[in-house]
Amino acid sequence: GAVVSQHPSWVICKSGTSVKIECRSLDFQATTMFWYRQFPKQSLMLMATSNEGSKATYEQGVEKDKFLINHASLTLSTLTVTSAHPEDSSFYICSARTGGHTDTQYFGPGTRLTVL
């Protein structure tokens, strides 16, 4: 199957700082990528849909000014958590959509963010 990578795999930061997470589709081009968040013992929650070359679409309740998404190329989307606070600590996961006949989303391994 297609491969999606994320970097970093984990990050610890101080409250008030910003953190950037990268999501790359390694062997296919993805016009659409998605960002999810998962709190302990909960299921994945979609945060936003990222389309290459256009503004991201955020789910209700997700602050677009706090979670900045950039999808500047067909293989890279970034999520920046601005002015992070302890309540932003979570597992952030991206996915990339292949499109075409076998339209499927493949997920990255996730990024564990801990805000102190």
Next chain:
Amino acid sequence: DAKTTQPPSMDCAEGRAANLPCNHSTISGNEYVYWYRQIHSQGPQYIIHGLKNNETNEMASLIITEDRKSSTLILPHATLRDTAVYYCIVPISGSARQLTFGSGTQLTVLP
């Protein structure tokens, strides 16, 4: 997404087939059924998807009933590494295939 219903948990003996059911009675004619699994602290892994015909790949088989209101994911020879939460998802067509994750089924493969 079409609502899906899965049992919260199942056990399976190692080496035996694991059959995971999913009900999706409100599915429409052009909506696919996707299966993913998530092993603890990892991103979800794509398993298989189908529309109306049964599908098989190197990981699993997907059996979809003729009326498409339910499906079964079959892991033919479960191993301890198959212990995970399994999600059955029916994304809404035309919505960039957004996936809505429910609670899934926690499959525990026992030695």
